[in-house]
Amino acid sequence: MKKKIILSFLTLLALPLISQAKVFETPLLKSAFGQNLFCRVMTNQHLLNLPARCLSVEPEPNPEPDGKLLITEVYYDVDSTHGTEADNEWVELYNGTDQIINLKDWQIADSSLTDTLPELLLASGQYALITKSGSTAGFWGWPGETLLIILNNPIGNGLSNSGDALYLKNPIGEVVDSLSWGANSAVFDPSLPGVIEGHSLGRIDPKIDTDTIADWQDQTLPDPGF
Numbered sequence: 001m002k003k004k005i006i007l008s009f010l011t012l013l014a015l016p017l018i019s020q021a022k023v024f025e026t027p028l029l030k031s032a033f034g035q036n037l038f039c040r041v042m043t044n045q046h047l048l049n050l051p052a053r054c055l056s057v058e059p060e061p062n063p064e065p066d067g068k069l070l071i072t073e074v075y076y077d078v079d080s081t082h083g084t085e086a087d088n089e090w091v092e093l094y095n096g097t098d099q100i101i102n103l104k105d106w107q108i109a110d111s112s113l114t115d116t117l118p119e120l121l122l123a124s125g126q127y128a129l130i131t132k133s134g135s136t137a138g139f140w141g142w143p144g145e146t147l148l149i150i151l152n153n154p155i156g157n158g159l160s161n162s163g164d165a166l167y168l169k170n171p172i173g174e175v176v177d178s179l180s181w182g183a184n185s186a187v188f189d190p191s192l193p194g195v196i197e198g199h200s201l202g203r204i205d206p207k208i209d210t211d212t213i214a215d216w217q218d219q220t221l222p223d224p225g226f
């Protein structure tokens with residue numbers, strides 16, 4: 001009888017703990033689509049000496065994307081068969097994450113000026129091309145699914161052929177990718193060697209970013225959207 005009373009007393013003590021219990025998420029397993037699923041359990045289960053038990057299994061609340069959105073190619077020295085300087089320079093981005101990215105408030109900057117990108121959705125595995133003028137499309141053939149972003153002003157103050165830097169910043173202004181070339185060593189020192197007119201600087205693998213010049217190559221045949 002005494003034991004029963006003590007047990008009831010302990011249960012009464014435990015009840016407020018259960019009712020006030022907050023829940024937290026703990027990584028559990030992946031769905032068939034590779035999505036992280038989380039098990040919600042009570043924070044004070046261990047205090048109550050209860051076996052761990054999922055209250056519910058649900059998708060990760062604010063998942064960290066796998067992979068990165070990166071600058072993958074820079075066509076800064078425009079040759080006469082592909083337009084004119086500043087108007088037809090372009091920068092290629094690749095969404096190497098496993099999620100759709102809303103480009104609203106992302107920024108692209110050179111060593112002088114910053115442009116804010118418009119609200120456009122870039123799918124996982126999709127390329128975007130940033131250029132000043134819509135006329136750039138007439139000089140190149142790229143896959144229809146490529147997202148074209150026309151700034152109506154130069155990229156930065158124009159991408160200098162002798163040397164410049166380029167930065168991709170997320171909506172809170174953090175630099176997520178950058179490079180420099182030629183006489184500008186703001187990002188890489190020594191900087192990437194400049195390329196001749198008509199070539200581009202291309203990322204060797206659109207998903208590999210070591211933040212060194214080893215990620216980049218002189219691309220004889222620029223390939224926007226690929």
Ligand SMILES: [Ca+2]
Nearest residue numbers: 076077159161
């Ligand atoms: Ca240029």
Ligand SMILES: [Ca+2]
Nearest residue numbers: 110158159160
């Ligand atoms: Ca510039």
Ligand SMILES: [Ca+2]
Nearest residue numbers: 073223224226
């Ligand atoms: Ca490319």
